Amino acid sequence: QGQLVESGGGSVQPGGSLRLSCAASGYTHSSNCMAWFRQAPGEEREGVAYMTEVGTARYASSVQGRFTISRDKSKNTLDLQMNSLKLEDSAIYYCAAHDKAVCQLREDLFSDWGQGTQVTVAS
Numbered sequence: 001q002g003q004l005v006e007s008g009g010g011s012v013q014p015g016g017s018l019r020l021s022c023a024a025s026g027y028t029h030s031s032n033c034m035a036w037f038r039q040a041p042g043e044e045r046e047g048v049a050y051m052t053e054v055g056t057a058r059y060a061s062s063v064q065g066r067f068t069i070s071r072d073k074s075k076n077t078l079d080l081q082m083n084s085l086k087l088e089d090s091a092i093y094y095c096a097a098h099d100k101a102v103c104q105l106r107e108d109l110f111s112d113w114g115q116g117t118q119v120t121v122a123s
Contacts, residue, residue, distance in 0.1 A: 024076040
């Protein structure tokens with residue numbers, strides 16, 4: 001069973017930037033689909049962005065144009081560059097992965113999850 005470990009969370013002012021990283025270990029091969037989800041207090045977990053093994057990326061409309069997902073298959077890492085952060089971006093961010101053919105921002109598709117990293121945007 002593989003393991004996902006997130007890092008890079010922290011506190012930032014509105015308009016600032018943060019870069020999250022997810023390191024995958026213990027996998028025998030690269031997962032087809034890796035993604036970032038987030039969950040704010042009192043809210044359901046929502047998909048932020050995903051990237052397939054061949055590099056196809058999709059974003060939630062709320063982060064489109066501000067966040068960039070990237071993947072390094074040689075290092076088995078998944079990054080999320082977050083720019084122009086807003087108060088509403090505050091949440092715990094989770095890295096997730098699965099090996100199914102279909103890659104979508106659907107929580108039920110993902111079998112592997114990291115422990116999460118806190119992102120706080122506050123003035």
